[in-house]
Amino acid sequence: MHTPTLVLVGHGMVGQRFLEALADRGVTERARVVVLCEEPRPAYDRVQLTSYFNGRTPDDLSMVEDGFMAKYGIELYVGDPAESIDRAARTVTARSGQVFAYDTLVLATGSYPFVPPVPGKDARGCFVYRTIEDLLAIEEYAKTATTGAVVGGGLLGLEAAGALKGLGLDTHVVEFAPRLMPVQVDEGGGAALLRTIEQMGLTVHTGTGTQEVVTEDGVVTGMRLSDGSEVATDMVVFSAGVRPRDQLARDCGLRVGERGGIAVDDRCRTSDPSVYAIGECALASDGRVYGLVAPGYEMALTVAATIADETEERSFTGADMSTKLKLLGVDVASFGDAHGTTEGCLDVVYSDSRSGVYKKLVVDGDGVLLGGVLVGDADSYGMLRPLTGSVPPVSPEQLVLPAGAGAPVALGPSALPDDAVICSCHNVTKHAISQCATLPEVKKCTKAGTGCGSCVKLIGQLLPEPADKGLCGCFSYTRSELYEITRTLRLTSFAELLDSHGRPEARGGEGCEVCKPTVGSILASLAPTIGAGGYILDGEQASLQDTNDHFLANMQRNGSYSVVPRIPGGEITPEKLIVIGEVARDFGLYTKITGGQRIDLFGARVDQLPAIWTRLVDAGFESGHAYGKSLRTVKSCVGQTWCRYGVQDSVKMAIQLELRYRGLRSPHKLKSAVSGCARECAEAQSKDFGVIATANGWNLYVGGNGGATPRHADLLAQDLSDAELVRLIDRFLMFYIRTADRLERTSVWLERLGGGLDHLRDVVVHDSLGLCDELEALMAAHVEDYQDEWAATLDDPERLRRFVSFVNAPDAPDPSVRFIPERDQIKPDLTVLTIGTLEGV
Numbered sequence: 001m002h003t004p005t006l007v008l009v010g011h012g013m014v015g016q017r018f019l020e021a022l023a024d025r026g027v028t029e030r031a032r033v034v035v036l037c038e039e040p041r042p043a044y045d046r047v048q049l050t051s052y053f054n055g056r057t058p059d060d061l062s063m064v065e066d067g068f069m070a071k072y073g074i075e076l077y078v079g080d081p082a083e084s085i086d087r088a089a090r091t092v093t094a095r096s097g098q099v100f101a102y103d104t105l106v107l108a109t110g111s112y113p114f115v116p117p118v119p120g121k122d123a124r125g126c127f128v129y130r131t132i133e134d135l136l137a138i139e140e141y142a143k144t145a146t147t148g149a150v151v152g153g154g155l156l157g158l159e160a161a162g163a164l165k166g167l168g169l170d171t172h173v174v175e176f177a178p179r180l181m182p183v184q185v186d187e188g189g190g191a192a193l194l195r196t197i198e199q200m201g202l203t204v205h206t207g208t209g210t211q212e213v214v215t216e217d218g219v220v221t222g223m224r225l226s227d228g229s230e231v232a233t234d235m236v237v238f239s240a241g242v243r244p245r246d247q248l249a250r251d252c253g254l255r256v257g258e259r260g261g262i263a264v265d266d267r268c269r270t271s272d273p274s275v276y277a278i279g280e281c282a283l284a285s286d287g288r289v290y291g292l293v294a295p296g297y298e299m300a301l302t303v304a305a306t307i308a309d310e311t312e313e314r315s316f317t318g319a320d321m322s323t324k325l326k327l328l329g330v331d332v333a334s335f336g337d338a339h340g341t342t343e344g345c346l347d348v349v350y351s352d353s354r355s356g357v358y359k360k361l362v363v364d365g366d367g368v369l370l371g372g373v374l375v376g377d378a379d380s381y382g383m384l385r386p387l388t389g390s391v392p393p394v395s396p397e398q399l400v401l402p403a404g405a406g407a408p409v410a411l412g413p414s415a416l417p418d419d420a421v422i423c424s425c426h427n428v429t430k431h432a433i434s435q436c437a438t439l440p441e442v443k444k445c446t447k448a449g450t451g452c453g454s455c456v457k458l459i460g461q462l463l464p465e466p467a468d469k470g471l472c473g474c475f476s477y478t479r480s481e482l483y484e485i486t487r488t489l490r491l492t493s494f495a496e497l498l499d500s501h502g503r504p505e506a507r508g509g510e511g512c513e514v515c516k517p518t519v520g521s522i523l524a525s526l527a528p529t530i531g532a533g534g535y536i537l538d539g540e541q542a543s544l545q546d547t548n549d550h551f552l553a554n555m556q557r558n559g560s561y562s563v564v565p566r567i568p569g570g571e572i573t574p575e576k577l578i579v580i581g582e583v584a585r586d587f588g589l590y591t592k593i594t595g596g597q598r599i600d601l602f603g604a605r606v607d608q609l610p611a612i613w614t615r616l617v618d619a620g621f622e623s624g625h626a627y628g629k630s631l632r633t634v635k636s637c638v639g640q641t642w643c644r645y646g647v648q649d650s651v652k653m654a655i656q657l658e659l660r661y662r663g664l665r666s667p668h669k670l671k672s673a674v675s676g677c678a679r680e681c682a683e684a685q686s687k688d689f690g691v692i693a694t695a696n697g698w699n700l701y702v703g704g705n706g707g708a709t710p711r712h713a714d715l716l717a718q719d720l721s722d723a724e725l726v727r728l729i730d731r732f733l734m735f736y737i738r739t740a741d742r743l744e745r746t747s748v749w750l751e752r753l754g755g756g757l758d759h760l761r762d763v764v765v766h767d768s769l770g771l772c773d774e775l776e777a778l779m780a781a782h783v784e785d786y787q788d789e790w791a792a793t794l795d796d797p798e799r800l801r802r803f804v805s806f807v808n809a810p811d812a813p814d815p816s817v818r819f820i821p822e823r824d825q826i827k828p829d830l831t832v833l834t835i836g837t838l839e840g841v
Contacts, residue, residue, distance in 0.1 A: 004031045006307070007092050007100050009082040009248065010108035011037035013046055014279035014296035016063050018108065019074060021304030028072040034100050035074060036092065038081035039131060042069075047293055047451070049135065050159045051510055053166045055495045058132050060508035085252040087272055104274055104307060107249060107262060108300075111242035111280040111291065116151065120213030125220030125235040129160040130242075138237065142167040145234035149173075149223055151210050152240035153180040155325065160239045161202055171202045172231050174223070176209040176240075184323060184334040188351055189358045189375040195816075196330050196356035196376060199606065201802060205231070244281045244289050257283040266315040268303045276303045286318040293451060294425040295319035301427075320424050322388075324374075324381045330356065331378035336371025336388040337362050345370055350400040352376075352559060359400040367391045382458030386420035386430070422458055425451025433462050439473065471742060472514035474498060474506035479667065480739045483522050492532040494519045494544055511544075518742045520544030521629055524665035525737050528785035529778055535792055538799075551606055551803065552789055554627045558828035560817050561609060563589070563601040564626035565616050566662060569636045569654030569674075570597025579619040587612055590825045596633035596671065598624060603826055605814050607804050613790045622788040625663060629743075631670045634658035635683070639676030639693070648693030650676035653722070657691070660726065661733065663786050667740040667749075670733070671705070685713045688746040689729055694718065698725045702732055702760070703750035711747040714757045717765055730779040731764035731772050738775075 006027070008015055015035070022028055037043075044061040052061065069076050080094045085105070092100045113128040115121050125145075127138050142148065148164035150157050153175025164171045173180070179190025180197070194204055205225060213236055214222035223231045244261040255263040255271035261283030268276050268284075278299035283289055290296065298316050305314040322335035340347055340362045350359045357376035361384070363369055369387050374380065380399065384392075392399060393415050416422075418431040428448035436442040442459055443449050449456045456473060470476035475498075477485065482497065491497045497519060499507050511519070520541060523532050533541065553561035565580070580599050584591045589612075590602040604612055613623075626632060636654035640646030654674040664670070673682040674691040684690025690701040696719040704713025717728055740749040753759055762768035764775070793799045819826035 004103040005101060006031050006033050006104045006106065007102040008033065008035045008106045008108060009092065010110055010279075010281075011035050011039075011043050011076065011078075012108060012110050012279065013043055013063060013293050014110070014300050015108040016043035017297045018106065018278060018300035018304055019068075019072075021301050022307070023068075023072045025304055025308035027304070027308050028074060031103075033072070033074045034102075035076045036080055036082045036094050036100075037076060037078045039133070040079045041132070042076060042078060044132065046130075048509075049129075049132070050163050051508075052132065052135050053139070053163045054510045055499070056508035061132070082248060085248055085275075087252050087254075087275070090274065102274075105276070106303060107270075107275065107277040107281055108279050109245040109248060109281045112245050113238060114241045114243050115238045116210055116240055118210050118212055120215045120220070121238070123213055123215040123220050124218055126213060127235065127237045129156055129163075129237050129239045135163070138163065138235075139167065141235055142169060145169055147172070147233045148235045148237065149231055149233040150237045150239055152238065153177070153204065153206065154183060154239070154241065155181065155323075157239040158197070160237045161197075164235075164237065165200070165202060169235075172205065172223075172233060173197075173202060174205045174208065174210055174225065174231070176207070178207045180204065180206065181332065184338065185332065185373050185375060186339055186360065188349060188360060189332075189334075189373040192351065192356050192358035192375045193330060193332065199356075199802075199804070205229070210236075242280065242291060244283070246281055249277070249281075257287075257289075261289040266317050267306050268299050268316055269306075276306075278303055284316060284318065288318070290319055290321075292319075292321060292323065294427075295321075297425060297451070298427060320421070322385050322424055324378055324385075330376060331374070333374040333378040333381040333385075334372070335381065335385040336369070338371045338373050340371070342370055348396040348400055352557070356559075361396045361400055363396050367396070369396070379457075382422070382455055383415065385424070386416050386422060390417075422462070423448035423451065423455045425455075430462060433459055437464060438468070439463065470503070471518060472512055474502050474509065474511050474515045476503055477501065479518055479522070479742045482519065483526070483738055486519075486522050487526055487530065490530040492523070492530055494523070514742065516544040518667075521665045521667065525782070526778075528781040535787070535789065549627055551609060552623060552627060552793065553604070553606075553609055556602060556828065558817060558819075559814070560602065560828070561604045561606060562626065563604050563609070563612050563616070564598060564624035565621035566624040566658070567598045567633075568658040568662075569634055569651050571636075571651055571655060576619060576621070579615065579621075583612055583615050588819075588826065590827065595635075597635050598633060600626070603817075603819060603828075605817050607814070610794060610800050610803050614794055617788070617791050617794060622662070623790045625789075628665065629667065629669055630663060630665050631658070631661045631672070633671060634661075635671075635673035635687075637674075637676050637681035639674075643676060645679055646676035646693065647695050648676055648698065650674040650682065650691075650693055653691060653698070653725075654682075656722075657726070657729065660783055661729075663789070664733065664737075664782055666733070666737050668743055668745045670746070686710065687713065689713075689732060691725065697721050700725060700728055700732075703747045703757075705745050705747045709747075714750070716757070716761060727776065728764060731775045732760070734775040734778045735760070735764055735771070 041058060042062060042064040045063055048061060080096045082092050083095050084093045090102050092102060113130045128134055146169060148169040149172040150161045151174050153173050161171050161173045179187055180193050198204055208225045208227040210223055211226045212224040213220055214224055220236055222233055223236060246256050246260055246262045249262040250256055257263055262270055262277040262281055263283045264270055264277050266285045268278055270277050279296035280291055282299060298319055302314045302316045324333035345362050345364050348361045359374050361372040368391050371388060372384055416430050420430045422428055422430050422433055426447040428446045432446050433442055433448055436445055439459060449459055469478055471479055475482060485501055486497060494511060498511055551561060555561055584601050587608055589604060592600045594600055634654040634657045636650045639648060639650030641649055657672060670688045672689050673684040673687045675682040675684045676693045680692060684692050685701050686704045686706045690704060690713050692699045698720045699718040700716045700720060701713035702716045705711050736746055736749060818829040820829045
């Protein structure tokens with residue numbers, strides 16, 4: 001009996017998905033399957049290619065499970081690509097000289113990087129960015145380089161730029177189109193992306209092309225651009241798009257498209273019925289070549305179903321080109337008719353280019369959602385993309401406005417129909433996901449979440465409340481458990497913690513938006529104890545921080561920043577008051593006295609922050625840490641020094657406490673107050689830890705907070721001496737930092753704590769767990785190690801480089817940060833929402 005032979009040429013992501021589909025359908029049991037792979041390793045995750053520079057190894061990127069080939073009897077030949085096809089004889093000849101007869105041939109040869117035909121393109125120091133071997137070569141060459149340039153500002157170009165920056169090179173991006181990512185985002189989205197990327201230290205050249213790679217003795221020394229400018233660079237990475245690899249098909253007489261690509265029908269058959277083409281090498285029946293992995297997977301499933309002779313016909317006539325990814329740490333997403341090409345469509349836009357947020361939804365006259373572009377904040381992508389083609393349950397204006405600018409709506413999974421496609425990579429619907437109980441089960445049964453990963457957050461919302469109480473998809477441990485692991489093993493980096501204690505599938509990865517700032521906070525709070533660097537913007541720590549920490553300042557609505565110097569206990573000299581007034585006057589800042597007894601200065605551009613803080617530090621001010629999850633203020637009344645009712649010196653105590661706990665990183669912000677008598681003018685019982693004077697000493701209250709859900713603090717201990725008070729607060733704060741969950745205020749933590757206040761009192765007052773010496777030692781290490789973050793920044797020219805509006809014009813003010821006068825001060829000049837036809841934009 002004849003055993004049919006299937007030969008697969010190419011073993012990339014799409015090729016591997018095809019093999020899995022064959023195995024699922026039992027084809028490998030009745031046919032011989034041969035795979036010819038050009039690269040020296042099996043299929044790997046090209047979507048996550050750049051994660052190699054974040055510590056993932058080539059083995060980590062592999063998409064082939066151990067034993068897969070042997071289990072299904074698949075013959076894999078790595079480093080042995082197909083050289084020719086004889087359709088008449090139905091044979092494929094490999095580079096090694098082996099000849100393989102086939103009954104069915106599947107071409108999955110992918111694409112090759114396009115290198116513009118410019119002089120010098122083959123010089124030493126020129127690279128492409130496509131394979132692991134390319135990355136290895138770039139990594140090696142960068143060791144002797146200081147500057148790099150990337151030709152191409154699309155998806156892969158920005159990935160390459162991030163890699164060069166991560167290798168420590170001053171990086172330029174050259175994009176011929178007038179904006180970055182011209183295929184995915186519109187002009188507004190490109191502007192927001194450009195501003196954010198330039199703030200990261202990259203220099204971007206748009207609207208110009210590469211005219212020549214300048215060389216000396218055959219080695220790259222620079223680039224000459226079409227606008228006449230020159231860029232000095234030690235290496236050039238070409239990432240200007242890809243072209244279908246169709247030469248094998250051309251040579252054997254298969255029909256190809258005029259602009260490339262192996263022509264296929266809706267079953268992915270070529271002009272030869274025995275030959276199929278899938279992935280980036282194929283020109284689909286709708287006349288397009290698809291460069292994304294999701295359409296390639298659909299083609300793979302179509303061919304596998306056809307070969308398996310399934311009764312249910314499957315075809316490929318086109319695909320959703322929606323994408324969501326993170327480039328250089330910036331969320332970017334587009335879906336549906338993102339550019340608004342539908343006749344008569346309308347756009348609804350929210351734009352805050354200074355903070356790098358841009359949202360546009362495209363709708364028709366009846367309110368049907370046609371598509372959209374999201375830059376800087378793409379959290380709603382998972383909900384919006386499945387709603388494309390329908391009328392959303394709320395107005396589009398509500399879907400783009402941020403909190404505080406209107407009536408924001410958080411659509412839940414219930415708004416999606418059962419047939420909504422949640423995972424576009426594997427075409428998995430909401431109904432299919434709802435049949436599973438856990439994320440691992442979803443991934444195993446449907447493969448949803450195993451592609452680009454953009455759907456994982458929404459999948460989590462569709463699943464029942466998990467028994468897994470892990471911090472996130474990267475760690476199965478809680479925050480408090482990760483704190484103990486870090487402290488006990490003295491782990492000093494996020495990568496070290498993830499690789500040793502992350503979930504198996506997350507090890508070697510980059511982490512996520514949940515675990516990175518959480519671990520960053522843990523490392524900062526434990527830094528003096530475990531021997532880690534204490535400065536939060538050095539090395540890996542910088543990539544872990546939340547937005548505000550990146551510039552040691554709070555970003556405001558119009559993209560400007562606030563400046564909040566520390567005023568311990570609310571006490572300030574006239575001389576310091578004058579300095580604040582002069583700084584506010586000279587830099588044109590809005591000034592406001594806060595409820596925390598400080599003076600906030602609003603309206604600073606990012607490039608002004610160092611100059612402002614230089615004057616403040618010279619006058620003796622320190623960072624007030626208004627931007628961090630740390631101690632904010634210790635408010636006080638005037639106490640017995642001035643008040644006739646006061647029984648203790650509340651100002652002195654407040655100053656002592658604020659200077660002791662300043663800079664202490666914690667799961668959430670911390671606020672405190674000290675009242676000089678029972679009249680409670682400092683409102684201490686609404687604070688995370690509050691102190692009220694008594695005739696015999698101090699009463700300590702804990703677990704209070706104001707805000708939207710206020711909670712009255714509980715009395716922990718009373719009539720304490722100064723030393724006893726400080727010792728108990730030391731223990732309380734370190735026990736909270738040690739055991740609280742991510743973003744958990746002390747009030748919520750105390751109510752969640754088993755045994756509540758009684759247990760807390762047993763631990764920190766009576767030392768029931770024998771932890772008190774350790775807790776006190778941790779706090780002592782923090783106090784000894786403290787350094788003012790702004791003073792440390794001003795002392796280091798390298799650290800100051802991040803504080804510019806435009807990298808290529810560091811002295812230029814940001815024209816998008818505008819103000820208008822109000823009550824003899826300023827306020828942001830904002831255009832929040834625009835609605836109109838696209839033709840009028």
